[in-house]
Amino acid sequence: MVGTMASIMSSTIVNVAIPDMSHHFTLDQSRVQWVSSGFMVSSTVGMLVTPWVLGRFGYRMTYVATMLLLLAGGIGGGVATAFWMVLAARVAEGLAAGVVQPIPAIVMLRAFEPSEQGRASGMFGMGVVLAPAIGPSIGGLLVDWFGWRSIFFMVVPFCFASIALAYTFVPASAPGGAQAQRGAQLDWRGLVLASGGTLCLLNGLVELHGRSHTTAGLLLIGAALALFVFIAWQRRAAATGREPLMNLALFGYRTYAMGSIVAFIYGTALFGSTYLLPVFMQMGLKLPASQVGTILFPAGLVLAFTIGGVGRLVRRVPTRVLVTIGLALLAASFVLMPTVGLATPLWVLVTWAILGRIGLGFILPSLNLGSMRPLSKELIPHGASAINFLRMLGGATGVSLCAIVLEWRIAAHGDSLANPQTSAARLAAFNESFFLLAALCGVAIVAALQLRDSPRGSTAGK
Incomplete structure (x- = not known):
């Protein structure tokens, strides 16, 4: 959980500093968005090699190596003097995060009985989402006080803690309890x-x-x-x-195939909004970075408690119901976001952000577990790797899509992000970008309704 907290924090906290970074390096949105999408591209590569890395080096060596790489990326980004150095640091962080993030699902499906998996997922999720909940708030203050470089160093204590915990608690074995096999070929x-x-x-x-x-x-x-x-x-x-690299037998399971489609579209909407919201608040509503973090903080706390509660429902409520409810709430938050303007009270913005995070709370504990439960045990590492790869690929697409659509619509309305002042035209462009994300959630709902729960290893879902 601590390692995943570090990787997620490195993924999301940089978004708060994107406006300052774009001004520092004199970049437009289509280039500066690579700070986020470059991380995601390298994460997709890391996720694909996770089964091979675990089988070759085992859990402990994998965790320690990835935390050291994440640590190097954080320090490298903080001391970077050119934009290509920032991108290189983000690629290193993304590779580490990509290897780490599929592992918790493998552990939960192998270490816990089916009756305990939802509860374990809920407890794990409550801990993990505290990182992005607290991260933007602290990150916003750091950006205002010390500049954009300071946010890269936030992962350092988490990396050191994770390395110490790995040597204390993480076994050296590979998945399934077998010894790591150095002869396996990638x-x-x-x-x-x-x-x-x-x-x-x-x-x-x-x-x-x-x-x-x-x-x-x-x-x-x-x-x-x-x-x-x-x-x-x-x-x-x-x-x-x-x-x-990717076992295509996974997609012979109907539930897993539908879950993968949902994961891709959900990743597009989730990471697209994670990029778009801070930019909207700072460049559309002209709020300082520290206030952006404060606004997102209550939504993060609500997400943590929602995940804890929904985790207990995973075994009792069908996966398609939980995921559909979550996607509907997430879409509603995007549809309602255009009601926020320069004169709108901030509590309205906080409310819509909370609504979206409640939706995420329904999706996060149920989608991966529900999609992978029908898989046989030997396919679980491959299943965790592939579905996380598709989610992150969707996320990288979403960040690029939002940045491109936003700049396109702003230009179509006769404005530019280079203009230091906001305008009604700029807000209209942001509104159209939010409607795009809502439409993507609607498409994901169609696939989510096809999810069917079945016992692990059953061929009923094939």
Whole structure:
């Protein structure tokens, strides 16, 4: 939990400093958003290699190595003197976070009985969401007092604590209690295809708003080709007895396949809003960074307690019901956000933020566990890796999409983010971006309604 807190904090807290960072390096939104999406791209790569890393090096060595990498990224970002150095630090942090984040789901499904899994997920979630709940508040104050560099150092104490705890409590064995096998080979070709396809997708989205639509088209075609070749290669690897990077047998389980679709779209809306909300408050409503953190703090606390309560319902209430309720509440918060203007009392903004976080509280403990419960035990590490990869890929797409749509709509309304003053046109552009996120949640609800609970390892969901 402590390691995941560190990785999530490194993911979300930087958003509070994006406006200051863009001014410091003189960057537009399409470039500065790579501070967030660069982290997510490297996270997707880390998530794909998690089963191989755990099998080769075991839990303890994996955790210690990733925390050291996260520590190096935090310190490197804090002392960076050029934007490429910030990006390199974010890539290092993303790789570490990507390896760490699928592990809790593997542990919960293997270490706890089905009757205890929801409760364990709820307790774990309550602890983990305190990081993004407290992080923006402290981060906003640090940005105002010491500048944007200071927020990178917030992960340092968490990393040291996680390393100490890993040596005390984490076993050296691989998943399932087996010894780590150093002879296992990584599917490098699959990894290159997945990484290249992700980069083509995100750069293609950025170029869609640029001057070169031809370049955008070529990059998006490259992303589609990488996807088809990746699927073909994974099938061939499995057919010839090699260990594929992503086990496509996972998607033969209907519940897991539907859960993966929900995870991708949900990641797009979640990370897109995590990027958009702080930018909206600072560049649209002209609120200081410290106040942004204060506004988001109550929503984070409500999320923590919601997760704790919903965790106890996971075994009693069907997954599709919990996930659908959560997505509906998240969509409602996006639809209501355009009611906030310069003269609107701040409590209205806080209320809509809380509504969205309640929705997240319904989704987080139930989606991964509900999607992976039908899987056989040997598929669980691969299932955790793949569904987190798809969620993070959706998140990287969401951050790029929000940044591009926001800048496009602001220009269409005759304004620019370079303008230090806000305007009705700028607020209209933000409102249209929020409506886009609400529409994405609506699409995810359609897939969520197809989720069906079935016992672990059952072929009923296939």
